[in-house]
Amino acid sequence: MVVASGGKSIPKMGATGLGYQIATQFGLGLIETRPGLVPLTFSAQELEWMVPLAGLATQARVGCGRAGFDEAVLFTHRGLSGPAVLQISNYWREGEALQVNLAPQLDVLAVLGQAKQEAGRSALRTALGKFLPEKLARHLEAVSGILQPMAEISRAELARVAGLVQAWRLVPVGSEGYRTAEVTLGGVDTADLDSRTMMAKAVPGLYFIGEVVDVTGWLGGYNFQWAWSSGWAAGQVA
Numbered sequence: 001m002v003v004a005s006g007g008k009s010i011p012k013m014g015a016t017g018l019g020y021q022i023a024t025q026f027g028l029g030l031i032e033t034r035p036g037l038v039p040l041t042f043s044a045q046e047l048e049w050m051v052p053l054a055g056l057a058t059q060a061r062v063g064c065g066r067a068g069f070d071e072a073v074l075f076t077h078r079g080l081s082g083p084a085v086l087q088i089s090n091y092w093r094e095g096e097a098l099q100v101n102l103a104p105q106l107d108v109l110a111v112l113g114q115a116k117q118e119a120g121r122s123a124l125r126t127a128l129g130k131f132l133p134e135k136l137a138r139h140l141e142a143v144s145g146i147l148q149p150m151a152e153i154s155r156a157e158l159a160r161v162a163g164l165v166q167a168w169r170l171v172p173v174g175s176e177g178y179r180t181a182e183v184t185l186g187g188v189d190t191a192d193l194d195s196r197t198m199m200a201k202a203v204p205g206l207y208f209i210g211e212v213v214d215v216t217g218w219l220g221g222y223n224f225q226w227a228w229s230s231g232w233a234a235g236q237v238a
Helices: 018-025 044-053 083-089 108-118 124-128 134-144 155-166 222-235
Strands: 030-036 057-064 067-075 079-081 098-101 168-170 183-188
Touching (some): 018 030, 044 079, 044 134, 057 083, 067 083, 079 083, 108 124, 124 134, 155 168
Antiparallel strands (some): 057 067, 057 098, 067 079, 098 168
């Protein structure tokens, strides 16, 4: 018997925890499951400024702990999505902060310093708009509280603005859950499976493949490849 039931992600497509129930019935270990590759949600206070930016996407580096991804971030009515956020959701835990760098390829302080010298009469939002979407540039200007033209902004204030751009700290309150999660983290413990055949070590003839197993990849087809490869491995001997 080959269990290829998937995980709990996107229940409207029929996802259930059946595979985990079968594994438990036969004494296999389970690693705690949770939504993966999923948009993250934020408090009402954060949503006050995020919602007006809904639909806006920009390249960024999003990190949590020692993991980080340089990909697009998308602002939504519930919080943040986009490839960089989906990727980091696999590493994020409740209560932890995200570090967001909105211009990972730039020395923002140097860029702002140059704008101060070359376009001193321009507004901060204009300088920021050279490398950020206009709506986001306006938001950061408002957050900074700086209204004077670039020529009148001190080096210390420019450094503070650079920090807003490249060392943004956000604390999600949760995720959108299995409803929109692309994968399920956790599942049948790989220690209880033969890595060559996917057969349960203690139950000859019982196999687990794909997402029901505690194996999760990044975006980009890795999870599909795992499903196909583990299915092939089991199919050679089952």
